Amino acid sequence: MSFIDRHLGPREVETSHMLETLGYSSLSDLVDAVVPSSIRLEDELDLPEALTETEALAKLESYAQQNTVMAQMIGAGYYDCITPAVLRRNILENPGWYTSYTPYQPEISQGRLEALLNFQNVVMELTGLPVANASLLDEATAVAEAAVMMLRANRKVKNGFFAIDSRCLPQTLSVVRGRAEALGIDFKVTDFSDGLPEGDLYGVILAYPAHDGEVRDIKDLIDAAHERNALVTVTADLLALTLLKSPGEMGADVVVGNTQRFGLPLFFGGPHAAYMAVQSGMQRNLPGRLVGVSKDATGKPGYRLALQTREQHIRREKATSNICTAQALLAIVAGAYAVYHGPEGLREIANTLHTNAARVADALVDAGLKLVHENFFDTVCFEAKGRAKELVAAAAKAGINIRGIGEDRISISVGESHGEKTLAALVEALGGKLGEKTEREIPSELLRTDEYMQHPVFHLHRSETAMMRYLRQLSDKDLALDRTMIPLGSCTMKLNAASEMEPISWPEFATIHPLAPEEQTKGWRLLIDELSQWLVAITGYDAISLQPNSGASGEYAGLRAIRAYHESNGDTERDIVLIPMSAHGTNAASAALAGLSVAGVATAKDGAVDVDDLKAKIEKYGNRIAGIMITYPSTHGVFEDKVREVCTLVHEAGGQVYVDGANLNAQMGLAQPGKFGGDVSHLNLHKTFAIPHGGGGPGVGPVAVGKHLEKFLPGDGYTADPEGRLAGAPLPISQAMFGSAGVLPISWMYIAMSGARGLRSASEYAILNANYIARKLGEKYPVLYTGPDGLVAHECILDLRKLTDESGVTAEDVCKRLMDYGFHAPTLAFPVPGTLMVEPTESENLAELDRFIEAMSTIYDEIKHVASGAVSVEDSVLRNAPHTADVVSADTWERAYSRSEAAYPVSSLRANKYFPSVGRIDGAGGDRNFVCECPPMEAFDIEVK
Structure with missing residues (x-):
């Protein structure tokens, strides 16, 4: 059996049944009805023949053997360390950890949230600051985020400049320069030996230690900056802070760095978890994710993402950053490394x-x-x-x-x-x-003299047995792909095959320093070149950069290329990006980060871009239009048949077309954005190309471009010119030249084992599975947007608003109730409030699809029971979901429904039941009483000896 046969969920007899349900005689007939003929590929993708799993591993091993394993003492932000086998085996190589999704549904994410809270607390303790986030993408971009954050947070000095230490890492200086220039922020690379520069200084960035290793007492500089009303960021080596006086003790306002040396392999540059810690009062300006502590419905402590969760969708271009997720899996490893040691x-x-x-x-x-x-x-x-x-x-x-x-x-x-x-x-x-x-x-x-990391969690798990059991205890609290389908629309939670994951731990890949000489990295470069060629062939573009280490970074890189292209043509007035109102929030945030303004384009009744409104916007803004950002298939889950017209209209106005590649999983082998009008796209390798989500990262968001944009792709941060002497030289958008290179073997394996036909089959089955769910649930939950013949692309939006009006039961109630059925919820309230967006992916078989359909159908009956007046919504099984084992096994039961209805609403659950470890968590209460430190063990009724 081929790899693709193992990758796809439905078997032949199941496929026939699903097609019969939809009224089609063949899969090709269904796809012909869904995908507009105007964009369909005529030829097969130009890819090598598919390899078996054994053949692909053998070929990749031949590449690995061409890398030279050395003792790496280069430093420069990347250091040899030891990944304890218990962490490698039980986290990095464990699907219970790497296949989980970002913990937007906290009740089924308590394990990874606790692990991330451990990470935050390590950072807080070692930096000496009271608030830390749950990771950022890399150290260089974390410093860039800090530079911008200080400008927002400084209420005393506005429109000034920031000074950055000339002894920061070279790649940091390059990334910061690119970010500052895009936003029009003045800065000065400064040797602080002679003190602070003159002028209106809103921020200072100091290196501690410096890139050449020197450790300096920086307290006088921090004090001098504060006397000038400037805020101070310190870039710090977290391991060094176990010995050195903490920046917080010296008065720093922000501390940033990376945690790579906390047990993370070099990975040829990434992925590694960066960190940021801030003084109290700055947390609402903090970019990235932040884990906080609240309480569930019974008063039990529970973790959840706090304050700014998914704030891009609310604030769009006014968001504090474009970061959607970061490096959760790597932060979990780093936090576990600290717990273990x-x-x-x-x-x-x-x-x-x-x-x-x-x-x-x-x-x-x-x-x-x-x-x-x-x-x-x-x-x-x-x-x-x-x-x-x-x-x-x-x-x-x-x-x-x-x-x-x-x-x-x-x-x-x-x-x-x-x-x-x-x-x-x-x-x-x-x-x-x-x-x-x-x-x-x-x-x-x-030297520091204070104690740190005194919480019991950092003292209880010294033996490997204890650590192994702690990690199992945490993962048992979560729902990941190893337990259930995760039907998240827009996020493509597909199979992350074991054969794809295996090579990332090979020493010949994992131990290579990103600054090692080229003759030592031939294998890596062969893999990267080949993967790049394949991605170009799949998308129909001419060139690609693998540097962006998240989807949002890919957006930013693409928009920066568009802006640089216009500037090179003298079109400096082109500063507006047109963005459909339904777009992912990071689109608008990325545009703002690239120094561009945003104008919204209305959505038509069928969910497509409103062409008449687009024409009106083009008329209004004219020569100011830099381009348009569209998602295809649309965020509403349909293939828009006017996409070529949209591209043509923008091109005729002198703009460029950015096609968001988040939904490429419906297009592989069927259509190519580079051929139907796109000038640039980012791809999500952590969605379409099998890299796992890892609980919120690592992500990889390569940016593919047409020939005219190739010279504007990101440059090498280490060799770039941070002083700006080389006019027009491309600056990087992230720290390492190849971004999160360590996980690229996963996508290489996926494409190598799939081949052109396999990738096309993946798209076809993604379309089949989505339409099967839409058809089976459509009578109970109307599908909000459809294309011809009532068909959808690879995802569908189920409209619950009428049911909510009838019963008071919300879409969020349905999400929480699905946990009782052992499911992760679909995407809630995006892109339309009051709806659920469902994407089953191609990897789910008929039994799992039917299990989800049964759950949603039973929940529909529960909603109707409330609507009939038989029970109030407040007393219903839906509003009180999810139900923990503690709740259903309590000595007393005074609810309006039975224990059996709460825990076993369908009979299959009696054979395979998952219980959330906490009940519904009070997110709003947690934000009002913000806590982001580990609660005492006594809060969980754990005996501390």
Whole structure:
């Protein structure tokens, strides 16, 4: 049996039954009726023949063997560390963790929310600040977010500039420059040796330690900035903060960095979880996700996303950032690493790194090299006049990569995995001999003296047995794809096959530093080049960048390319992006981030772009139009037959067409946005191309473009020119050249094993499954938007508004009740309030589809029971859902329905029942009484010894 046969849910006999239900004799007839002929591909995609799972793994292994595994001591934001096997096996390689969705439904997400709260608390404790988010995309973009956030949050200095430390990481300087220039924010790259620059300074960004390893006392600079009414962001190495005085103690307002060295492989640059912590009062300006603590219906503590959850959909272009999700899975690993080691374990690792770095420093000073900085954590920098390349080459010959800084300096970053043999070999290669001890210590005035990570969770799980059981306990609280279909519209929660996931842990991929010499990364580059060619062939464009590390980053990169294209043509007045009112909220937020204004375009009654309103907007804005952002198939779940007309109208007005690729799973092998009018698209590899969502990241959002936009694709952050001396040189939009490269093997495997026919089949079956659900549920829950013959694309919107009017039962009530049936809810209230958007994907079989249909049909009967007046909505099984095991097994029961109705509304649940660990959580109450720190164990009736 081929891979695609395993990937697709319905078997042949099931397919026939579903087609018969829909009134079609063949799958091709159904697809012909759904997909407009005006955009249909005539030829098969230009892809290699599909490989078997064994063949694909063998080919990928041949690529992996062309990478050179070295001891990586380059540093520059990426450090060798050890991923404990218990975390690799039980999180990174566990579908219970990697197939879960962003925890917008908190009652079925308590495990990953607790894990993310652990992450937040580690960050808060080590930075010395009271609020932290649940991760950002990477360190460089986190610094860029901080630069913009300080401008919003500073009420004393407006329209000023910010100064950024010249000793921040090179890729950070490049990313920040790109973000600031897009928004028209003034900034100055500054060497703070001589103090702060003159002028209206709204913010300061300091490196701690500096990129060359120096640790400085930055308190005087922080105090001086505050005297000038400036806010201060510190970029900090989180592991170093186990030893060094915390930025919060020194008065910092914001602290950012990454947590890669908390157990995350190098992954050729990503994905890694960045972090941001802020002073109290700034939390509503905090970008990204934030886990808070509230209570459920019984008063039991419960976690949920807080404050700004999905705020892009409300604020659109006024959102605090365009971040929709970040790096949840990697943040969970980093938090678990801290739980496993505890404060004493982290401190021991940090002390070992510093001691070993000091021993290297002593040995190489004795060998005649000049140490640049006396105070350091794990990175030592040496003067080597004209010898940098020679020394880098000598270390490489010994199997060790170090960093050359120009022609005259080298730096060496000691990692957790570097033992005596590696250290001795390095020193010997550079002309010295490693000593056993060192007298060097971090000066006492730089050391922290406070205790941290004192919560019991950081002290209870030292043995592997205890850690394994803790992780199982957490994952048991969640609903992920390993338990149930997740029918989320717009999010494509499809199979993440085990064979696709397997290669990401191979050392030949996972241990490669992103700044390793090209001759050591041939395998990675073969994979990346081939995957890029395949994605170009699938989309019909001419070039692609894999750098964007989320869908929102892909949007931003595409819009920046459009803006740069117009500027290169002298069309600097083109500053307006037309966006349909139904669009995903990040579209508008990304446009604002790219320095563009937004004008909404109305939606027609059939859910398509209102062409008459589009014409009116074109007439109104004329030469100011930079382009339009459309989603295809539309956000309403239909293939718009006027999409070519929409593209033509915008092109005739001089604009560019951005086609959001979020719904590409309905198009593969059937249509190509690059051929029916698109100039640029971002793709979601974590949706269409099988990379798992990971509870809210990692994401990969490559941006594909036509030939005329190719030169405006993102550049390499490490080698870009942050000072702006090279006019027109492309700046990066994220930290690593290939973004979240570590998960690219997943998409490579998916395409290699699918081939052109398999990808087309995936699209066809996504359409079949969606239409089957729409047809079976349409009489009870009207499908809001349909195309010809009442058909939908790969998702459908079920309209509950009439039922709500009749009964008072809301779409949210239905979401919570579905948990009692063992289902994750569809997408709630987007793009239309009072509705549910359902996307079953191609990977679900008929039995699972029918199980969902049965659940929704039974819930319909429950709603009608309320509407009849037999029970009030407040007393109904729907409003009181979900029901925990504690509730249904309580000694007393005084509800208007039976225990059996609460827990076992359909008979199949008696054989396979999932109980949420908490009841309905009070989100609004949690926001009014905001708490984002770990509650005491006693709150959960856990005995603490």
